[in-house]
Amino acid sequence: MKVLACTMEPFYLDKDNAYSHKSSLAFIQGMFGKDNVSVVAQQTYNIIGASSASAICAVDKIEVLPSYSSTKEFIFKCVRSPLFYKNWKKSSNLILDKHIGKPVWVRNPTIGSVLFSLLALERGFKVYNHMCANILDGWKNDKYNFFEKAFGFFISLMLKKMLVKISENSNTINLCTGNVLYDFCKAHNSNTYQFVDSTIKPRSTSFIPINDMDTQLNLLFIGRVQQDKGIHNLCYVINKLKKDGKNIQLDIIGSGSALISLREKYIKSDCINFLGQIKNNKLESYIHNCHAIVVPSENDYEGFPRVIMESWAIGRPVIVADAGGVKAFVEHEINGLLFPSGNNRALESEVNKLFDFQFYNELCKSTRKMRSISSQEYWVFETQKSLGINQL
16 A cells, blocks of 8 residues: 655655654554655755664655744744745645545644645545644643743644544544543544554563662663753752662663753762763663663653653563653553652652562563563554554
8 A cells, every 4th residue: 555654754865765863754664565655754955874764765755845843933934924835735735636545644743744634634635643742732841931832832722723623534543642642532533543653673572680679770761861851850869869878870862952961960970871872773782781761751742752662672661750641551560650740759769669679570570561562563563453454
C-alpha cells in the first residue's frame, strides 16, 4: 500500500537521498515499505554526508511546503502576509493532487499538520491521525512568560476545535500516543487506538541485580537537557541523595539549553556525569549499564516518551513523572515508579525505593514482561490490525 506521510519534520538532502534525524519516518517505512512512502516535509537543507540518520528516503519522494519553525511563527507569517497561507494552502493542494487515492498519515498536532489533515479530509482522503503530543496543555509550561502563555492558551483553543473535526471524521483513524490523547480522540470516534511509533529492534535483555545496600545505584537520563524535561530537579535530588550518604550516580545523555549552566553548577559533583549527545547505536550499552532510566518531565505536552520503551526493551525499570500520557503503559511499582511531576520530595522517595534490593529485583522481573510490547515489530503488527490492512 502506498501512503503519503505528513511528518512536518526537517530533512537533509545529499545527492539522491534525503535524511531525517527523527524516527517517525523510519516507523512508517517499516510498516508500509520504504518504496511505498512519500513524505511531506516542513523544510529541507542541503548538506554533504549524513551521519547518524534515523531514516533515509529518495529525494524524489520528498514534498516540501513553505517553511516555518513553530506554531507561533506560522501564525505571525500569516498575519504579516496573507499570501503566506494562500501559498501554503496552494502548495498543500498541489501535493494532494499528486497523491490522489492514497491514505494520508499525519503526525499531529503541529499547526501545519493539523491544517494539512483538514485539507485532506475535505477532499475525501482517508487520514491516519497520529496524535503524538498534547498541544492542548502545552501552553501551561513554565518556560513561557505570561504573554506567551496567554497566546498559547488562545491558540490551543483554536487547535482543539480543529483536532475535534479531524478526530471525529468518518474517514479518520486515530492512532494516539498515551492515555490522555487516546481519551480525547476516543470521545469523538470509536476508530481510536493506542499507538507508539517504536523503532526498537529485538534486543537482548540483561539483569543487573542489587545484592546489598552498598551497591552503587546507576541511573540514566536520555533526552533534551532543558527546564521542562525536569532535569534541574533530577540533578538536585541526585546531588542531595549523594550528600546524604547514598551510593548513587546519574549519567545524563543529551544536549539542550540547560546543559552549560548545569555543568557549571555541578562541576564539583562526583555523582552526576554530563555525557552530551551520543550516537543512537551507542545508547544500548548505556542502558545495559544502568539500573533504571529516569523520565522526570514537567511538560504536559508529552504523549508517551519513547525512551520508556527503550528502557523496557532491555529490561530496565523506569522512574517517571506523571505528566502527559505515561499512564497508558506505566504501572506504579509493577513496571516502573510514578511520582507527581515537579515534586522533588516524591522523586527522592521513589529513587530511595531502589536501594531496597529485594524490591528492585522484583521490579526488574515484572519489567521484563514489557519487552514484548516495546519493539517496532509489535507496533507494526498492532497498527496494521488497527488500520485494517494486510501484513506486508
